[in-house]
Amino acid sequence: MASRALVKGLLGLRHSRSVTIKYCGGHCFATAASIKSDQPQTDDATEKILKLSLEKPDYFRVSELFSLEDLFDARVHLGHKKGCRHRLMEPYLYGCRLDQDIIDLDQTMEHLQLALNFAAHIAYRRGVILFVSRRRQFSHLIESTAKDCGEYAHTRYWQGGLLTNANIQYGPGVRLPDLIIFLSTLNNVFQQHVGIRDAAKMNIPTVGVVDSNCNPSLVTYPIPGNDDTPVAMELYCRLFKMTINRAKDKRRQMELLHGLLAPSSS
Amino acid sequence: MAASGVRAVASFFRKYGNCNSSFYIVSLHLSRQVISRQICTSSALWRKNLAAAGPEKFTLEFVQKQIEEFDIGKRHLANMMGEDPENFTQEDIDRSIAYLFPSGLFDKKARPLMKHPDEIFPKQRAVQWGADGRPFHFLFYTGKQSYYSLMHELYGNILEVEKYQDLLRAKGIFSKDVKPVSLGTSRWLTKEELEALLVETISAHDYDRFVQLMQRLLSMPYSSLEEEFIRRYRRQLEAQSKHQTVPVLQNDDKGVAFSTSDGRRKTSTSSVVLRDCGSGRITVNNQDYIHYFPILQDREQLMFPLQFTGMLGRFDLQCTVSGGGRSSQAGALRLAISRALLSFLSQQEGEMMRQAGLLTPDPRLTERKKPGQEGARHKFTWKKR
Numbered sequence: 001m002a003s004r005a006l007v008k009g010l011l012g013l014r015h016s017r018s019v020t021i022k023y024c025g026g027h028c029f030a031t032a033a034s035i036k037s038d039q040p041q042t043d044d045a046t047e048k049i050l051k052l053s054l055e056k057p058d059y060f061r062v063s064e065l066f067s068l069e070d071l072f073d074a075r076v077h078l079g080h081k082k083g084c085r086h087r088l089m090e091p092y093l094y095g096c097r098l099d100q101d102i103i104d105l106d107q108t109m110e111h112l113q114l115a116l117n118f119a120a121h122i123a124y125r126r127g128v129i130l131f132v133s134r135r136r137q138f139s140h141l142i143e144s145t146a147k148d149c150g151e152y153a154h155t156r157y158w159q160g161g162l163l164t165n166a167n168i169q170y171g172p173g174v175r176l177p178d179l180i181i182f183l184s185t186l187n188n189v190f191q192q193h194v195g196i197r198d199a200a201k202m203n204i205p206t207v208g209v210v211d212s213n214c215n216p217s218l219v220t221y222p223i224p225g226n227d228d229t230p231v232a233m234e235l236y237c238r239l240f241k242m243t244i245n246r247a248k249d250k251r252r253q254m255e256l257l258h259g260l261l262a263p264s265s266s
Numbered sequence: 267m268a269a270s271g272v273r274a275v276a277s278f279f280r281k282y283g284n285c286n287s288s289f290y291i292v293s294l295h296l297s298r299q300v301i302s303r304q305i306c307t308s309s310a311l312w313r314k315n316l317a318a319a320g321p322e323k324f325t326l327e328f329v330q331k332q333i334e335e336f337d338i339g340k341r342h343l344a345n346m347m348g349e350d351p352e353n354f355t356q357e358d359i360d361r362s363i364a365y366l367f368p369s370g371l372f373d374k375k376a377r378p379l380m381k382h383p384d385e386i387f388p389k390q391r392a393v394q395w396g397a398d399g400r401p402f403h404f405l406f407y408t409g410k411q412s413y414y415s416l417m418h419e420l421y422g423n424i425l426e427v428e429k430y431q432d433l434l435r436a437k438g439i440f441s442k443d444v445k446p447v448s449l450g451t452s453r454w455l456t457k458e459e460l461e462a463l464l465v466e467t468i469s470a471h472d473y474d475r476f477v478q479l480m481q482r483l484l485s486m487p488y489s490s491l492e493e494e495f496i497r498r499y500r501r502q503l504e505a506q507s508k509h510q511t512v513p514v515l516q517n518d519d520k521g522v523a524f525s526t527s528d529g530r531r532k533t534s535t536s537s538v539v540l541r542d543c544g545s546g547r548i549t550v551n552n553q554d555y556i557h558y559f560p561i562l563q564d565r566e567q568l569m570f571p572l573q574f575t576g577m578l579g580r581f582d583l584q585c586t587v588s589g590g591g592r593s594s595q596a597g598a599l600r601l602a603i604s605r606a607l608l609s610f611l612s613q614q615e616g617e618m619m620r621q622a623g624l625l626t627p628d629p630r631l632t633e634r635k636k637p638g639q640e641g642a643r644h645k646f647t648w649k650k651r
Contacts, residue, residue, distance in 0.1 A: 128400055130407055140421050147404045154407050156414055162407065169409060175399030177407065 062116040074235040079212030092224035115221040123247035127178030145237040163198040182208035332383040412464035529602030534590030538602040544582025564596035
């Protein structure tokens with residue numbers, strides 16, 4: 001099920017990439033004749049690189065980046081009180097201790113590994129990743145993380161038509177994000193963030209850290225875990241930054257290997 | 267009517283300009299860009315689409331083309347007027363256009379004008395993303411990238427200062443009485459100035475938040491770490507009082523000291539040259555003051571500043587005055603004489619003059635007539651029924 005979602009998401013990305021290649025071809029290059037001889041070769045090499053990444057299940061070895069101990073030390077297992085519990089989060093909970101919900105870290109491990117793997121593949125294929133959160137406490141941290149990865153962040157007031165009315169909000173011909181990572185799925189009024197619903201409308205896959213009071217249904221890759229503690233947020237940011245950088249470095253490496261990029265331009 | 271005028275002008279230039287590229291004088295009333303559609307639609311639909319499109323957006327290539335055409339047209343115009351195409355300034359262009367296309371239109375903005383396209387087409391943001399579609403700025407998807415990146419940077423600076431303070435506290439050398447940032451007479455950037463700096467529109471709420479955060483940075487004891495950053499968003503206050511500018515004391519060829527100044531009252535303007543080592547002679551518009559002002563009251567007004575400071579027989583006055591009636595001309599001259607006298611006086615005497623009201627320009631002007639009334643205040647006869 002996860003692999004199917006992965007392939008579907010990647011095919012969608014491939015489609016947008018092929019569109020952008022055509023766009024690039026129309027604007028960047030002067031002579032069409034020289035291109036026709038080069039493009040099939042570059043396309044072949046790119047196809048090979050992309051196919052290689054799908055051969056192994058954990059191509060980017062994201063499971064090495066974290067362990068259950070790290071998650072426990074970062075207090076990821078701590079949920080909210082029993083009264084705040086969302087009904088759909090019950091499968092992800094280990095239990096309840098003194099009225100506080102404890103999230104099952106084994107399940108969190110699996111989900112986190114899937115989510116990091118997916119994000120790595122998106123970054124490998126040069127997709128646009130958007131980090132979203134509405135927690136003022138961690139806004140600066142998330143924006144800095146996005147800047148360090150070379151990706152994008154939106155931790156401010158979400159204007160209504162940002163995804164659904166993009167051509168008018170930003171200008172015609174804008175490229176929407178290929179993956180949205182929610183480091184907290186709730187907004188400041190404890191309601192589900194509008195971005196989750198909008199991303200589902202625009203067929204954009206989402207990764208989201210869902211706490212015990214959140215609704216995980218519309219999130220493509222939910223990560224049950226704590227989204228309130230600074231330690232936990234720093235852990236997530238660090239993990240995402242490392243995976244994205246790793247994926248991008250790997251891509252650059254593969255392109256050098258297959259002679260797509262000249263060595264001096266790396 | 268404006269469009270037909272533009273076309274006539276364009277044909278005129280094409281005849282004389284022998285150019286393949288057409289250039290045209292742009293009047294401020296711009297023609298709409300035609301939307302070309304292959305599907306036939308009724309004009310009602312077409313009109314509706316135009317309304318929804320919002321203000322016209324000009325692409326960078328279009329503006330570039332306009333600039334090229336403007337430069338070529340400028341050279342043609344210079345050749346036409348028989349002047350040097352290399353040193354043809356904007357004033358020369360305005361002069362030539364006013365000569366070639368004399369217009370009797372009342373509104374200055376409706377007359378034909380030829381200005382550099384940068385002044386006509388409003389400044390717009392260049393496209394924010396590269397060839398592969400990825401935006402350049404990491405906060406692009408927020409919609410207000412410059413404003414939010416400014417807030418991000420500001421918050422980062424606050425965190426830096428806090429970290430530094432914590433370091434000092436850990437070492438035990440934290441002191442509360444550190445020299446704060448010296449602001450002097452400066453104010454925060456206004457909303458309009460900030461919008462111009464960021465090339466983005468901000469709401470009042472956003473601006474208030476920005477000022478709040480800056481105040482928070484200022485309130486920290488060690489904010490002098492980020493002094494240079496704070497100064498970038500402050501402006502010096504303009505000089506408040508104008509009357510402190512004392513007219514310059516000059517010396518003419520004979521070594522006699524004199525000073526010049528102007529004065530205004532109602533619709534009269536006057537200019538006075540006060541010469542030292544004189545005998546109290548006053549010349550107004552090349553006439554003796556007794557002949558120009560037969561009424562005693564006007565001559566008393568002229569005399570008052572000199573009599574107040576006790577320098578009646580010391581100066582020679584050479585005045586010019588125009589506009590208004592006799593009383594307002596006398597008042598304008600009095601103000602000009604008082605201002606010119608300042609350069610010969612000490613500061614206390616000048617302060618005494620100011621307190622006497624000699625240096626204050628009289629702001630009273632004729633009140634306008636209102637509709638439904640006979641005059642400014644005079645109402646029509648009131649009828650009970």
